[in-house]
Amino acid sequence: MILKEKIRELRARFDGELAKAGTPEALEALRVAFLGKKGPVTDLMAELRNVEQSEKAEAGQLINTLKNELSEAIVKTGEALRAAALAAEIRRQKKYNPTLPARDAAGSYHPITLVQRELEEIFSSMGFTIEDYPEIVDDYHCFEALNIPKHHPARDMQDTYYIENGQLLKTHTSAAQNYIMKKYGAPLRAIFPGRCFRNEAIDACHENTFFQMEGIMIDENISISNLIYFMKTMLSEVFRRDIKVRLRPGFFPFVEPGFELDINCLICGGKGCPSCKNSGWLELCPCGMIHPNVLKAGGIDVDRYTGFAFGLGLTRLAMMKFGVKDIRDFNGGSLSALSQFVSE
């Protein structure tokens, strides 16, 4: 039967092409080329018309089997490609070594930009918009609107740099909350990454300049469960593996209740090292349910809406993700540190 011959030939051609498909895009092109409406499998189906009545059933079965085998091979190869890409990404994350000489490279994204872009993608896929906000802000946005009145002791932890007109370098990305609430009203899902500044004594885990990424979600019936769900989804996407987290109570005037979300230190595996102040845990993401005073200041109807907020330490997350032990590597301008992030 000539059809059998055609099937065999098609199968051999497919196997040859499959072996060459090294990317998801190539694989998709292959699927369309062979199984698409204008592909050879569809042609074979059309040819069934010319097959003798007595052989039709068997011929139909053969074509169906071929179709199923090709689809299965494509799915399996797709899975293998994804697994290989993930393994390569994890290898890349583990090889940070700033004691190697600088690589001769034209330039690359800064590691914090890499992490920020990745988070933006994850949160946009969950329906969050990405917002920008200035680095120089006023006292109202940085403190008052966040339920931190003048002389509140919470201000002590956020000493910063003031300019003569009374404005200041923002100490946290929370400074944009009020502006964004007023801009969009409820319901609202937004993230806002940004550079923050504090008057800090500098060491391996403190810098006067660092990055955070704030997020807020406001809607009817938002609860702590929503908060935990979004945090877990985000962290598992970022680290592409199981990481241990713990939630403990934390105080921030702009949330009630407030939490500290810690992750198991990925540098020492929880044993304790300078990067985690020898505790085995790193404070990564303080969060909580937005305080009604903050919602009110943002013009949100507190009888109808609730919301959660989080302030992710982007710099710290980059340290964890890439195994950077010293925060000073990020802003120190060291080429041997930064050239490690040139993509292959």
Ligand code: DAH
């Ligand atoms: N803005 C706080 C800081 O930098 C972090 C923070 C805590 C942000 C709790 C939040 C939150 O949105 O809910 O210390």
